[in-house]
Amino acid sequence: MGKRRAILHPPFRPTYFLLHTALLFLVLMWLLSIYGLVFGLAIGLPAYMIIIILFLSLIGSNINIPLFYMKSYRPIIKAQVVRIFFWDFVIPEVDWTEQRTLISVNFGGCIIPVILSLYLIYYMFMNLGLVALISWLFALSINSILVYSVARPVEGVGIVTPALLPPLFTVIVSEIFIYFLSTRFIFAFIYSLGTMSSLIGADLLNIRKIPKLGAPMASIGGAGIFDGIFLNGLLAVLLALF
Numbered sequence: 001m002g003k004r005r006a007i008l009h010p011p012f013r014p015t016y017f018l019l020h021t022a023l024l025f026l027v028l029m030w031l032l033s034i035y036g037l038v039f040g041l042a043i044g045l046p047a048y049m050i051i052i053i054l055f056l057s058l059i060g061s062n063i064n065i066p067l068f069y070m071k072s073y074r075p076i077i078k079a080q081v082v083r084i085f086f087w088d089f090v091i092p093e094v095d096w097t098e099q100r101t102l103i104s105v106n107f108g109g110c111i112i113p114v115i116l117s118l119y120l121i122y123y124m125f126m127n128l129g130l131v132a133l134i135s136w137l138f139a140l141s142i143n144s145i146l147v148y149s150v151a152r153p154v155e156g157v158g159i160v161t162p163a164l165l166p167p168l169f170t171v172i173v174s175e176i177f178i179y180f181l182s183t184r185f186i187f188a189f190i191y192s193l194g195t196m197s198s199l200i201g202a203d204l205l206n207i208r209k210i211p212k213l214g215a216p217m218a219s220i221g222g223a224g225i226f227d228g229i230f231l232n233g234l235l236a237v238l239l240a241l242f
Helices: 013-040 047-060 107-128 129-149 165-180 182-213 230-242
Strands: 064-084 087-106 150-155 156-162 217-220
Touching: 047 064, 047 129, 064 107, 087 107, 087 182, 087 230, 107 129, 107 182, 129 165, 150 182, 156 182, 165 182, 165 217, 165 230, 182 217, 182 230
Parallel strands: 087 217
Antiparallel strands: 064 087, 150 156
């Protein structure tokens, strides 16, 4: 009979467990306070609704819903050795193999903030009328172009943007159009603008660049609660407070 290999498990360290648990609790409280601030200012959501939204965002950050496949290409580098006058020269060759990239959408990082934004847009339209909707659409066009200008495809990562530039763009663009709004709807305007312009400017306008990254799957909002779609609306509201 063969010898059984011993399976080593890392020792349980109560101190590390307590530290990780405390860190997770602090992160949850931080997110909950930001959510409470944003949606309390935006539309006055009750506390239990904010907790439900945060819980769904955290759980949904692990859920990617497949949409469709795109044809993509993965580079394969080959080396060819050529001898010239008794010297060997290595000549690299790049060959492209065809594959498919699955485009999916993240539930917590994209679907939930987009649904909230659409609700806020509807909420503003029903209370302020067509002028507010037209102002928001003009702001969305400008802000999406600005976000698109700083978005960059990074191989192995996806489409990335600088952390603070999109929220800063959102606040600046919002300042131009919020004169058409009452103060009650300013933060709803900013949050929905930051979220939707990130979706359009960073992801949708760059979707044709995804096949060049050579990844088997690309998820819109795939970084979950740390994705730009999720964070830009929240950060824009926080910047607007200052």
